[in-house]
Amino acid sequence: MAYDSNMGDSGRFPPTRWSVIEGARSVHTEERQRALGVLVSAYWKPVYKYIRLHWNKENEDAQDLTQDFFARLLEKQLLDRFDPGRARLRTYLRVCIDGLVMNTDKSSQRLKRGGEVAFLALDFESAEGELSKTQVSPPGNPEEMFAHEFARSLFGLAVDRLRRECEASGKETHFRLLELYDIEEAGKELTYEQVAQRFGIKVTDVTNYLAFARREFRRIVLEELRTMTATEDEFRREAQALLGVKLG
Amino acid sequence: MTWLDDSALERLRQAADSPDLEGTRYRLIDKLGEGGMGGVFRVEDRVLEREVALKVIGVSDPDGVLAIRLLQEARVIAKLEHPGIVPVHDAGALPDGRPYYTMKFVQGKRLDEHAKDVKGLSDRLRIFLRICDTVAFAHSHHVLHRDLTPANVMVGPFGEVLLMDWGLSKLLYGSAVRKVADPEASNSREFAGALTTAHGSVLGTPGYMAPEQSRGDSLVDQRADIYSLGAILEFLLTDATSVPRPLAAIQRQAMAEEPAQRYQNVPDLAADVARFLDGVAVSAYPEGLPARFWRWIGRNRAWIALLLAYLVTRALLIFLRPR
Numbered sequence: 001m002a003y004d005s006n007m008g009d010s011g012r013f014p015p016t017r018w019s020v021i022e023g024a025r026s027v028h029t030e031e032r033q034r035a036l037g038v039l040v041s042a043y044w045k046p047v048y049k050y051i052r053l054h055w056n057k058e059n060e061d062a063q064d065l066t067q068d069f070f071a072r073l074l075e076k077q078l079l080d081r082f083d084p085g086r087a088r089l090r091t092y093l094r095v096c097i098d099g100l101v102m103n104t105d106k107s108s109q110r111l112k113r114g115g116e117v118a119f120l121a122l123d124f125e126s127a128e129g130e131l132s133k134t135q136v137s138p139p140g141n142p143e144e145m146f147a148h149e150f151a152r153s154l155f156g157l158a159v160d161r162l163r164r165e166c167e168a169s170g171k172e173t174h175f176r177l178l179e180l181y182d183i184e185e186a187g188k189e190l191t192y193e194q195v196a197q198r199f200g201i202k203v204t205d206v207t208n209y210l211a212f213a214r215r216e217f218r219r220i221v222l223e224e225l226r227t228m229t230a231t232e233d234e235f236r237r238e239a240q241a242l243l244g245v246k247l248g
Numbered sequence: 249m250t251w252l253d254d255s256a257l258e259r260l261r262q263a264a265d266s267p268d269l270e271g272t273r274y275r276l277i278d279k280l281g282e283g284g285m286g287g288v289f290r291v292e293d294r295v296l297e298r299e300v301a302l303k304v305i306g307v308s309d310p311d312g313v314l315a316i317r318l319l320q321e322a323r324v325i326a327k328l329e330h331p332g333i334v335p336v337h338d339a340g341a342l343p344d345g346r347p348y349y350t351m352k353f354v355q356g357k358r359l360d361e362h363a364k365d366v367k368g369l370s371d372r373l374r375i376f377l378r379i380c381d382t383v384a385f386a387h388s389h390h391v392l393h394r395d396l397t398p399a400n401v402m403v404g405p406f407g408e409v410l411l412m413d414w415g416l417s418k419l420l421y422g423s424a425v426r427k428v429a430d431p432e433a434s435n436s437r438e439f440a441g442a443l444t445t446a447h448g449s450v451l452g453t454p455g456y457m458a459p460e461q462s463r464g465d466s467l468v469d470q471r472a473d474i475y476s477l478g479a480i481l482e483f484l485l486t487d488a489t490s491v492p493r494p495l496a497a498i499q500r501q502a503m504a505e506e507p508a509q510r511y512q513n514v515p516d517l518a519a520d521v522a523r524f525l526d527g528v529a530v531s532a533y534p535e536g537l538p539a540r541f542w543r544w545i546g547r548n549r550a551w552i553a554l555l556l557a558y559l560v561t562r563a564l565l566i567f568l569r570p571r
Contacts, residue, residue: 156251
């Protein structure tokens with residue numbers, strides 16, 4: 001299974017609350033696999049980048065450790081031990097990574113994984129390319145760095161899902177506006193008039209289409225985040241932490 | 249997966265968090281703060297060419313409780329016209345569907361920060377009396393604040409004292425405000441109940457919440473606010489080198505564990521603090537005759553000194569008169 005942008009459609013989850021924690025603790029193998037799939041899709045890049053930058057590991061070592069981490073998540077039922085009353089899932093996973101990196105005997109782990117556990121199909125080249133594009137230096141606070149990369153991953157998944165949903169409902173222009181204004185030209189100060197000229201539509205349409213796309217993006221991000229948290233309280237705290245703009 | 253650089257990530261973050269003001273009379277300037285219910289933004293009212301504060305729900309609200317609470321807050325504030333309450337200008341729904349309201353943009357300091365600059369005990373107590381005045385006004389309109397803390401009191405540059413964040417306010421039965429807040433609902437009693445039990449959690453700030461409010465009792469009344477006022481008074485007395493006994497007694501009575509043991513209304517509490525400021529006996533601190541005598545002496549020092557000076561002068565004149 002490839003864990004990148006093709007993690008199913010918008011109807012993956014039932015309308016009631018479903019979280020990866022519940023899924024990972026399910027007695028049904030299929031449910032557990034689905035939960036891990038969702039978790040891997042959102043977390044594998046943050047995990048890899050965190051190991052590369054915070055632990056200053058070489059490319060190959062970081063790949064091995066990322067594979068090891070998710071293998072252990074499955075084998076050792078690490079999520080069974082997660083207590084949402086004590087920490088956020090994101091924090092818990094980061095602490096697990098720290099423990100893994102500190103305690104792993106590389107040679108024995110490689111041997112074990114090669115013999116018993118399947119590799120996940122992760123596109124490490126793309127992650128490595130992203131690292132070179134951002135040219136980030138590891139910040140002092142590992143929690144902040146991991147949160148930042150998780151937000152990047154979550155938003156990337158949400159953008160992909162928004163694209164699929166807009167295409168399915170014939171709202172390609174709505175998505176293209178968000179893609180141009182909020183992603184491709186995010187660092188520039190485009191005016192709505194310029195955007196309207198480029199798309200050959202009215203300024204009021206730019207306003208309305210962009211508002212729609214942003215509203216849908218917001219909804220999708222919150223839905224994705226909801227699946228990544230165990231409780232309503234954790235969800236709200238994560239929403240505030242990841243979506244809240246930092247005060248100056 | 250779509251690659252997002254840092255500027256795109258920040259732009260999307262703002263797009264997801266910031267109020268969508270396109271098509272409205274407002275222009276976003278910056279964010280002022282974040283609360284449990286949502287964010288407060290500084291915006292420009294382009295029609296009236298002035299800055300106002302815009303409050304909008306900031307996190308997911310699947311059950312709509314926060315939207316109800318925000319609207320409730322706006323309607324409560326709009327009804328409570330008082331110098332100690334920030335006036336609401338406008339309310340409605342943004343293009344992204346989120347309810348919002350705008351209010352006067354107050355430039356000032358929160359009391360927990362401002363208190364450091366107020367050294368004198370009497371100055372601090374005068375601020376406290378202004379808070380009491382506003383709370384008493386709200387109670388007279390059957391509104392409980394339920395989240396009175398120094399962080400929810402703003403002191404303006406000209407000394408104005410404003411009570412902020414009415415998001416947890418509760419309407420007592422028989423309130424004219426409640427009728428305004430829910431004009432279409434025939435069962436407004438249930439409407440008010442939903443607010444008190446939102447998310448099944450206890451609403452308020454630990455340390456300032458009355459015990460009955462912490463327990464989640466549904467029958468809290470104005471005495472819960474009186475407890476919180478006692479906690480604010482305690483905060484204002486924290487730096488004092490020695491707290492006069494009558495004042496400590498006032499604070500203790502306001503924060504009594506049992507509501508029946510507290511002041512039964514805010515004017516009584518305020519009157520006791522005012523009496524302390526005037527140097528007269530307070531109801532919370534019974535005094536014996538000697539203590540009353542000495543306090544009377546202390547309060548009338550000037551008159552007594554004048555009288556003594558007069559008597560001494562007369563005595564000297566009599567004594568020195570040529571015989």
